[in-house]
């Protein structure tokens with residue numbers, strides 16, 4: 001039986017007023033109606049990539065045609081949930097990103113193609129092609145008035161740069177104090193088995209990546225939708241950064257992981 005978190009009287013706009021988040025152990029495509037239209041600031045979508053991973057439900061083992069058809073169907077379920085200022089981050093592989101991004105571009109403006117360099121160490125790899133070590137992430141916006149806060153995700157300058165700019169004429173420079181604007185190549189190590197963030201999920205994303213999306217593209221107390229929650233990285237990032245979140249995940253075992261993780265994030269956030 002699906003371990004479904006039913007909306008009840010404490011739920012407003014699909015999210016519990018007490019916790020600020022809601023997890024549905026349900027198929028997003030079949031139950032997207034649980035989320036109100038035009039209520040979401042940001043969709044973070046990390047769907048099955050069609051790599052044959054075992055999520056306990058066959059969702060990553062579709063034929064190419066079925067996969068692309070299913071992809072179009074979940075996108076059409078997700079987009080009406082966005083507010084006019086809303087945006088979408090969509091994870092994909094280089095193999096299917098062209099078709100998927102072309103489809104999204106019929107409905108939204110593409111703002112960035114972000115390359116997640118997984119910092120895979122150089123050991124072996126493909127010999128009949130160049131080894132693929134990145135994921136492709138599309139950032140799309142519904143309108144030109146989309147929410148985007150670059151100051152929330154600036155990266156502090158390192159000590160060497162700060163020292164090199166310590167001369168009088170740089171004193172009090174806003175750009176030096178604020179840090180620099182992240183570029184569209186994000187080099188963040190994938191989570192190896194021993195990594196402290198690691199949960200029992202085959203394609204868990206690093207918190208650093210999802211936190212950057214949430215902070216840049218959702219205002220505080222805004223609402224994030226994750227249609228494919230996996231181990232709950234988006235929910236974790238939202239709790240730590242005071243954003244609300246509604247998430248869907250088919251696999252009940254992963255939902256248990258997500259709830260435990262949400263509890264830890266809540267304690268960490270104080």
Ligand SMILES: C[S@@+](CC[C@H](N)C(=O)[O-])C[C@H]1O[C@@H](n2cnc3c(N)ncnc32)[C@H](O)[C@@H]1O
Pocket residue numbers: 026027028029046047048049055057059201203204205206227228229230231232233234248249250251254
């Ligand atoms: C790539 S993983 C997400 C990983 C996640 N971002 C994380 O950091 O842990 C995709 C997840 O989508 C789930 N899934 C597949 N089809 C789904 C559907 N129709 N509705 C809800 N969840 C689904 C799978 O069980 C899998 O856990």
